[in-house]
Amino acid sequence: PNVLILGAPGAGKGTQSSRIVEEFGVEHVTTGDALRANKDMDIGHLDTEYDTPRAYMEAGELVPDEVVNEIVKTALQEADGYVLDGYPRNPAQAEYLDEITDLDVVLHLDVAKEELVDRLTGRRVCDECGTNYHVEYDQPEEEGVCDECGGELIQRDDDTEETVRERLNVYEDNTVPVIEQYEGDDEFVRVDGERAPDAVWEDVRDAIAEKA
Ligand code: AP5
Ligand code: ZN
Numbered sequence: 536p537n538v539l540i541l542g543a544p545g546a547g548k549g550t551q552s553s554r555i556v557e558e559f560g561v562e563h564v565t566t567g568d569a570l571r572a573n574k575d576m577d578i579g580h581l582d583t584e585y586d587t588p589r590a591y592m593e594a595g596e597l598v599p600d601e602v603v604n605e606i607v608k609t610a611l612q613e614a615d616g617y618v619l620d621g622y623p624r625n626p627a628q629a630e631y632l633d634e635i636t637d638l639d640v641v642l643h644l645d646v647a648k649e650e651l652v653d654r655l656t657g658r659r660v661c662d663e664c665g666t667n668y669h670v671e672y673d674q675p676e677e678e679g680v681c682d683e684c685g686g687e688l689i690q691r692d693d694d695t696e697e698t699v700r701e702r703l704n705v706y707e708d709n710t711v712p713v714i715e716q717y718e719g720d721d722e723f724v725r726v727d728g729e730r731a732p733d734a735v736w737e738d739v740r741d742a743i744a745e746k747a
Contacts, residue, residue: 536640536743536746536747537616537637538559538561538618539717540555540620540644541641541643541644541714541717542643542645542646543648543651543706543710544699545646545651545699546644546645547644547646547732547735548620549620550667551642551732552618554736554739555739555740559616559743560616561617561618562610562615562616562617563617563618564607564617564618565620565621566598566603566620567620567621569606570588570598570602573588574587574589576588583599592692592693593692593698594698594701595693595698595699595700595701595704595705596705597625600631603624604631607619608635611636619632623710623713624705624709624710624713625710625712625713626709626712629716638722639722639747641720642726642739642742643717643723643724643726644735645728646728646729648703651703652703655699657669657671658691658694659679661687661688662688663687664681666684722746724742726739
């Protein structure tokens with residue numbers, strides 16, 4: 536299936552996407568991870584405000600569409616079924632996506648703003664395998680060490696409170712209108728993301744099984 540997962544920063548897109556990959560055998564296409572892997576790519580020739588993705592990400596701003604559209608196009612072409620996470624984030628990206636692929640399911644993980652700040656500032660990620668933890672809700676067995684691979688747990692550069700607040704503002708202004716556009720479509724399913732990951736997962740899995 537071709538799955539789109541929408542939601543605010545910290546809504547649990549990465550957490551649920553990992554489970555979708557395991558259950559449905561699709562590719563995880565995530566612009567956030569792709570950009571983190573290419574943080575220092577020189578994009579100065581595009582006549583943009585900053586010269587690298589890193590600078591946008593650390594400010595909590597969107598990386599320019601030209602850069603992100605290209606990443607998504609290539610990744611989707613190579614995938615036989617995918618879960619797309621982190622894209623589209625503004626109406627222009629949504630329009631571009633519509634031109635290059637067909638979606639079977641559009642999920643919206645809905646979580647209230649107050650909870651998001653808490654989830655993101657408390658998040659820790661494995662430096663090696665990318666598994667998510669949380670300092671209160673999802674602790675590893677040994678402090679600072681990944682249960683899955685033994686890697687070191689770190690805080691993302693953009694998970695400081697100031698940058699989190701900016702990311703949430705950018706989301707309100709740019710991405711909420713995108714979600715509103717998808718709302719009337721047959722593929723669209725809203726999922727209450729303000730529950731434990733296992734409960735959220737039941738609804739996510741059922742929605743994909745039903746639509747795809
Ligand atoms: P990106 O990496 O996409 O970050 P994001 O959208 O802000 O989403 P996150 O990864 O922070 O959150 P998530 O929803 O995956 O939540 P998670 O599962 O980790 O983007 C980063 C930056 O890259 C952007 O700011 C921008 O600069 C750039 N960028 C990316 N895409 C772009 C695009 N298309 N265009 C332009 N620029 C782009 O969960 C969060 C925490 O909560 C974890 O600690 C987790 O353990 C916990 N948690 C998860 N589920 C639950 C639950 N049900 N209950 C309690 N806790 C939970
Ligand atoms: Zn790990």
